[in-house]
Amino acid sequence: MATKCFMILTAALLAGCPRNPPVRDALVNDTSIEFPSFFERPPVQAGSEGVPVELSGTVLRAVELAADDFLGPQNVDTPCTDRRESHRYRVIQRQGVLFIRIDEDPQACGLAVPGLHSGAQYAVGSDGTLLRRLRDGEPDSSRKPLDAGPGTPVPSSEVGRSFEPPDGSVPLPFSLESRKDAGL
Template identity: 70%
Template sequence: MTMRGASVAWAALVLTGCLRSTPTRDAWVNDTSIEFPPFFEQPAVEAGADGGTVELSGRVLHAIDVAAADFLGPQDSSTPCVDRRESHRYRVIQRQGILFVRIDEDPQACGLTVPAMDSGAQYAVGSDGRILGRLRDGEPDGARVPMDAGPGILVPASEVGRSSDSPPGP
């Protein structure tokens, strides 16, 4: 192969590598029809309890991993204790082919006594591993329909901001 031919082959290889898209996580689907189950309605079986054997399918483990990666982000040695995956507790419920994952901070893992406010989240993960729904603690639940406050009272623009009380003083 000539020097020119090698240069063309090298340029084609570099361009092919540049054109290939960088692998990124698929955007999650926010399916508002999904209703999250009550995670604390029944006691959970704790994995790692003395003498107990727990078996997790690869699909369950993948759903937990997908939810934890979304909720806690990338992990490295500088990640603070409260943001580490091992400093959280996970509950999983499977319903109608969807794996629901609940993530809560475990304050004892970091030597704390109480978790931070709004430190958990719920995920609905499809059989293909995509996040179908996410609800972080403190966010409004889109599945709940707001109650009707009834008919409003029309206020003329000239009255907006006015007080019916007289100002104090002489």
């Protein structure tokens, strides 16, 4: 009896294992692509009342691709801050690459400030290929660190050496026992 229950329980657990999360297309993260400054100039505002705006299908497809990757699938239960309509999109086209900047619009959800790391930048080829993604807070590996210069070499005799305490002419603040905590 115990063996039969164990086998049924094991079969039930194993039946749940094959569920794999949806797999996104592989991302080519081409760090040779540098993102432009999206806030260098004021954008042309799409959706201004009475002003027609024309988007090419290529631009629309690139924005959809970036939004799908950044925000994931949408349904009626999607929280306000994760909805496509709760974000602002800036698009710059250069040399056959569409650069898209996505930022949370806190006012769309009745908030005063956006969440920390709530944006991303995308580079999408004119053929609809996602070339590069950089989410806010991630290191930008395309930027090379500036050389700090040769520095000061440390003699091998000093490596790992603890230094003696000061000669007493200047007391260390943490060694004064007469001080009370919190400035009292």
